[in-house]
Amino acid sequence: xxxxxxxxxxxxxxxxxxxxxxxxxxxxxxxxxxxxxxxxxxxxxxxxxxxxxxxxxxxxxxxxxxxxxxxxxxxxxxxxxxxxxxxxxxxxxxxxxxxxxxxxxxxxxxxxxxxxxxxxxxxxxxxxxxxxxxxxxxxxxxxxxxxxxxxxxxxxxxxxxxxxxxxxxxxxxxxxxxxxxxxxxxxxxxxxxxxxxxx
Numbered sequence: 762x763x764x765x766x767x768x769x770x771x772x773x774x775x776x777x778x779x780x781x782x783x784x785x786x787x788x789x790x791x792x793x794x795x796x797x798x799x800x801x802x803x804x805x806x807x808x809x810x811x812x813x814x815x816x817x818x819x820x821x822x823x824x825x826x827x828x829x830x831x832x833x834x835x836x837x838x839x840x841x842x843x844x845x846x847x848x849x850x851x852x853x854x855x856x857x858x859x860x861x862x863x864x865x866x867x868x869x870x871x872x873x874x875x876x877x878x879x880x881x882x883x884x885x886x887x888x889x890x891x892x893x894x895x896x897x898x899x900x901x902x903x904x905x906x907x908x909x910x911x912x913x914x915x916x917x918x919x920x921x922x923x924x925x926x927x928x929x930x931x932x933x934x935x936x937x938x939x940x941x942x943x944x945x946x947x948x949x950x951x952x953x954x955x956x957x958x959x960x
Contacts, residue, residue: 762830763883766837767875771867773838774845775853785842791835796828800899803828807900814902821906828896833886844878845871880945887941909934 773785807813807827812820848871856866872879897908913930 762833762837762886763879765830766834766841766882767872767879768867769834770838770841770845771871774842775850788835788838792839796832796893796896800828800896803831804899813900816903818906821901821903824900825896825908828900829886829890829893833889837882837886840882841875841878844875848874884941884945888938891938 769788773781773788804813807824812824815821852870852874853866856870861869892910894910894914897911898914901907901911909930913934916926916930
């Protein structure tokens, strides 16, 4: 999702084409539709594709991953577009003069300079996807493929008074989030302070 959003943002910012404004409006409009309003059409579409309710681990993962990508893509594009706009275009022009194509310029010039923004988008998307109980309950029908958040929800309803078991489960849920934050902490701080001071 971060890779798709980055390339889309780079294209929308640096290239001039006829439907550019219209596409940007669609991206912004995509943030206005909650997942609850699109879940039925998405489920019917994936059911026709044959990727829901199967015994395949890959297809079960895919049927949850695709809605998460679609749901978080608009937010990621809006954030990355604003950040890429602030980059000096002279660096990209210098890369073109050295013989780089669009993909080389994106991966070797733009991505290294936008690491804080990419890290911020990645963390928000990870947290939203990780905590999205609604999508997991809707698409993961096979009990052996349930995610840990759904198992925790079942545990809450069945073992509400077993505080030791609840504490152990919460620890398991929180550990991946803490690990991600520790590794990306320096980029988060940079992303939050970028553009705060001029001059």
